[in-house]
Amino acid sequence: VKLRGHLFLRWDLCFFIIHSVSGDVTYSIPEEMKRGSVIGNIAKDIGLDLGRLSARRARVDSEDNSVQYCSVNLNTGELVVQERIDREGLCAKKTSCILKQELVLENPLELHRFTIRVQDVNDNAPQFSENSLKFEIRESAVKGARFAVGEAHDEDIGENAVQGYTLQQNDNFKLNVKTNPGGRKYCELVLDKELDRESSKELSLVLTAFDGGSPQRSGTVIIHVTVLDANDNAPVFSQTVYKASLPENSPPDTLVITVTATDADDGINSEVTYQFEHLSNKNNMFSIDHKSGVVKVTDGLGLVSYATLIIDITDVNDNAPVINLKSLTNQIPENVSPGTEVGIINVQDRDSENNRQVRCSLQTGVPFKLVPSIKNYYSLVTTEQLDRELVSDYNITITATDEGSPPLSSSKTVHLTVADINDNPPVFEEQSYSAYVTENNKPGSTLCSVAVNGAPVSSYVSVNGDTGVIHAVRAFDYEHFRSFKVHVMARDNGSPPLSSNVTVNVFISDLNDNSPQILYPTPEGNSFMTELVPKAAHAGSLVSKVIAVDADSGQNAWLSYHIVKSTDPGLFTIGLHSGEIRTQRDISESDSMKQNLIVAVKDNGQPPLSATCSMYLLISDNLAEVPELKDISYDERDSKLTSYLIIALVSVSTFFLTFIIIVLGVRFCRRRKPRLLFDGAVAIPSGYLPPNYADVDGTGTLRSTYNYDGYMTTGSRTSDFKFVSSYNDNTLPVDQTLRKMIY
Incomplete structure (x- = not known):
């Protein structure tokens, strides 16, 4: 601190912060x-x-x-x-x-x-605190009088700092360079020749400061000297060294210390003013009252004295801890073992002593903890097994609190995500699936969809790997197979992959795609069959039976029988579900001998399918009464057969005579009198039976077989005709035939 007056006084304001330097490796580099x-x-x-x-x-x-x-x-x-x-x-x-x-x-x-x-490198030049210096020196000053100029400042250190000064050549002053206790060089003006105010009232001198760096750098200041009367006493401080203690958070205008100095001169030469000369902190955080005196004192022009002021800054807890996230594993695999390190935390507090001692903690309820590590480092580790399927994300709050009074704290929230590993196999929502599909489906149609945990799956053939939809790859035929099983495998893309299996039962439902097939009477064009009806038949007598089957099943195979056309509509009726043809009334003499029936067999499908057949009946007790046989047909076809009647009558007569002889021979050989079947033995070929017809009770008529015992005497119109009711038997095997035998 420099005090201006007749004397100059210099102090040093110093701060010392000592750190111990240690480390495994040390490197030296230039700035x-x-x-x-x-x-x-x-x-x-x-x-x-x-x-x-x-x-x-x-x-x-x-x-x-x-x-x-x-x-x-x-x-x-x-x-x-x-x-x-x-x-x-x-x-x-x-x-x-x-x-x-x-x-x-x-x-x-x-x-x-x-x-x-x-x-350090020499990247800074010496600089004076002011561009010019002003001195007022009395002409009475004696040769050898000293006037402190102060020092130039260089931010560099060592040889790169200020090493000396030079003064421009003049007649009155020379330069004296000195070193203060801190090792810094300063200079004084020494009066080499007395001043003469009458000869020169003002002088201008150029002072240059230079450092020792390479290349060398320098700075200059202009010194203006005004010649006045003498002042031969320098101010004197009350103490050589002043000490003060000041908290670091002291507000502006806080009183630090008061320095005092006295001057033995009288009048204006005894007035002392104070100002700072040199501060170790260039931010100039302190001020001094020029009259009351803090730190640096001056009494105008004259001699200089020096004092040192040391200010110790005491720490207060004004800095909260700072949490620094040095490392973090954002994606934590769920299979990491407890104790796995997932993050590194560093905590710093700018305060000192107890104010910088910090404790860290986590919130409760999370499977993590902080483990103190090296110095101010903490490791964030897991404390238990993680499960992404239960908790997939964690927001962890870290709190750091110092030991100051009052304590300060800060918090930081860390987001952690649990990464999935392949530790769960796919799980089907059902233990098994059943799919129902109608036959004759279009290839590629959807059967069903399987899902694993609500997500798409991949599977065996014809399963969409993205949607889990099972498609049919071809059309199914209920008559060939009615159900099958598909084993579906769902496999994930984990490493290693996990999989699960499920069985899909596919049931094919029947469609009405088969028309009824009439087994008896045989289809038109294959053989010509005629039933003989006694004239004495009463109402309700069984005349014949239409036998039909349907390859479909269920209601699609429920058959119904209808007479759609007949020679005499009121004479015969047919059982709706049995197919039995019975007389609806007693046969009279007026009834036509030839009766033609067209029977339709319909199933119960939607839409229904049907088939028709023709039934030919002869009302007669005596074969001799039958003029012809082959001309029995639909009424609409009678006109087409007229041209053949003559030929038919001749042929029938010949055949009839031969037949009478055979009948008489058989009658004498056997007692039993069966029905006559004029077309000979007729078989129901196995080829008429579908290979996989439906085996449904009470639907078709194939399961019922009928035996007929016929008793008649040739030439008698009153011969008895015995009808025996039907009985149920096993289903007619495919490889057997239903025969009507003539005796």
């Missing part, structure tokens, strides 16, 4: 290195395997989490400059400028400390 410049090979110097740097996510952190000045090349292990390193900005006037850095590796957490000593 202002270009980005990308190599500092050294940290992997080689520490003994790390290059191949594991990337796997363990190696990176450089600073202990105080400030700017990251260097980084590590994971391929070479070299430390390279990442940000501009300015020694003056980092360390100001400290003799030793050290960056404390840490090489962090994960899984497991490993910390290697190293230090970087930043060497």
Whole structure:
């Protein structure tokens, strides 16, 4: 602190912060290195395997989490400059400028400390605090009088700092360079020749300060000297060294300390004023009252004295802890074992002593905990087995609290996602599936859809791997097979893949795609069959039976019989479901001998299908009364047969005589008198039976067989004709025939 008056007094305001420097490796580099410049090979110097740097996510952190000045090349292990390193900005006037850095590796957490000593380069020139200096010196000043000019300041240190001063050549003054207790050089003007106010009232001198760097840098100041009367006493401070203690959070205008000085002169020469001469902190955080006196004192022109003021800053807890997330595994596999490290937390507090002691904690109810690690580092580890299917995301709040009074705290929320692994096989929603499909379906039609946990699946043939829809690959035929099973496999894309199986039962439902097939009487064109009806037949007598089957099933095979056309509509009736043809009334003499019936057989499908057949009946008790046989047909066809009657009568007569002889012979040989079947033995060929007709009771008429016992005497119109009711038997086998035998 410089006090202006007749004397000059100088103090030093100093701050000392001492850190112990330790580390495994130390590098020395000059400041202002270009980005990308190599500092050294940290992997080689520490003994790390290059191949594991990337796997363990190696990176450089600073202990105080400030700017990251260097980084590590994971391929070479070299430390390279990442940000501009300015020694003056980092360390100001400290003799030793050290960056404390840490090489962090994960899984497991490993910390290697190293230090970087930043060497000064001469990148700053000396500068005076003012562009010009003004001195008022009395002409009575004696030769040898000294006037303190002060010192120039250089932000560099050592040889790069101020090394000396030079004064422009003049007649009255010479320069005296001195070194203060702190090692800094300052200068004084020494009066070499008395001043003569009458000869020269003002003088201008050029003072130059230079450093010792290479290249050398310098700075100048202009000194204006005004010649006045003498002042031969310098002010004197009450103490040589002043000390004060001040909290760091002191508000503006807080009183630090008061310094006092006295001057033995009288009048204006005894007035003392105070001002700062040199501050160790260039931010000039302190002010001084020029009259009351804080730190630097001056009494105008004259001699200078020096005192040192040391201010100790006491810490208050005004900084909350800062939580830094150094590493985090965002996607945590759900199969990690408890105790797995998933993140690294670093906590810093800018306060000191107890105010910077920090405790960290997590909220309750999460399967994680913080484990203290190296210095201010914590490892975030799992405490139990994770299950993504139960909880897939976690928001974890980390709280850091210091031990100040009152304590300060801060929080940080970390989001973690549990990554899925293939630990669950697909699960079908049903233990088995049943699909119902109608026959004659279109190929590619949908049978059913299977789902696994509500998601698409892939399966065997004809299963859509994206939707789980099962398609038919061809048309099904109910008459060939009615059901089948499909084994569907659902497989995920995990590693290894997991799968599940399910059985799909496919049931084919019947469609009405088969018309009834008439087995008896045989279809028109194959053989000519005629039934003989006695004239004495009473109402309700069984005359014949239409036998039909349907290859369909269920209601599609329920058959009904209808007479759609007949020679005498009121003479015969047919059982709706049995197909039995019976007389509806007694046969009279007026009834036509030849009776033609057209019978329709319909199923119960939607839409219904049908088939028709012709039934030929002869009402007669005596074969001799039958003039012809082959001309029995539909009425609409009688006109077409007229031309053949003559030929038919001749043929029938010959046949009739032969037949009478055979009948008489048979009658005498056997007692039993069966029905006559004029067309001979007629068989129901197995070819008329469908290979897979439906075996449904009470639908068709195939399961019922009928035996007829016929008793007649030739030439008698009153011969008895015995009808025997039907009885149920086993289903007619396909390879057998139904025969009507003539005796």
